[in-house]
Amino acid sequence: MTVKLQEVLESEKSILRNFFSLYLHELSNFTTNLDIAEDGVFHFEELDKFWEVDGLSPYFIMLDDKIIGFILLLERPFLKKSNDYGINDLFILNKYKGKGLAVQAVRKLFEDKPGQYFVMQVVENKRAVAFWKKVYNGLNIETQERQDLIDDELFLIQTFKV
Secondary structure (H helix, E strand, C coil), rough: EEEEEEEECCHHHHHHHHHHHHHHHHCCCCCCCCCCCCCCCCCCCHHHHHHHCCCCEEEEEEECCCEEEEEEECCCCCCCCCCCEEEEEEEHHHHHHHCHHHHHHHHHHHCCCCCCEEEEEEEEEEHHHHHHHHHHCCCCCCEEEEEEEEEEEEEEEEECCC
């Protein structure tokens, strides 16, 4: 099973919107900042900006020709500080979790875009925290880690170079 990353085209926005709703539903287990809308969907209001602002780069995670998730990569010129890249969001469908596919996607991203990274997880999202620790250990990446309060939510933030 080979994983690849495919840049999300603006014409595929509705597909990404559907995946983002699933992602936000999952994330709502760990934060009080997310609620379902009256129409029964979790909305990400900033989605349109992905194609309006340079440096907000969404990628589908593909398995063969099937979309199984996405990564939202922050890069320059959106990022102006010491990091070249930030992984803001990573989501993979439940059916594909635990098979090493998300790790393959991250490895592919790091191979394609080496540089200084940061990654953030909500502290309460123990599965995400464990996933990223597994990635760092498996790829022999040394990180600097800190906690920060963002929008009244406690986050773990790791910085590292690949």
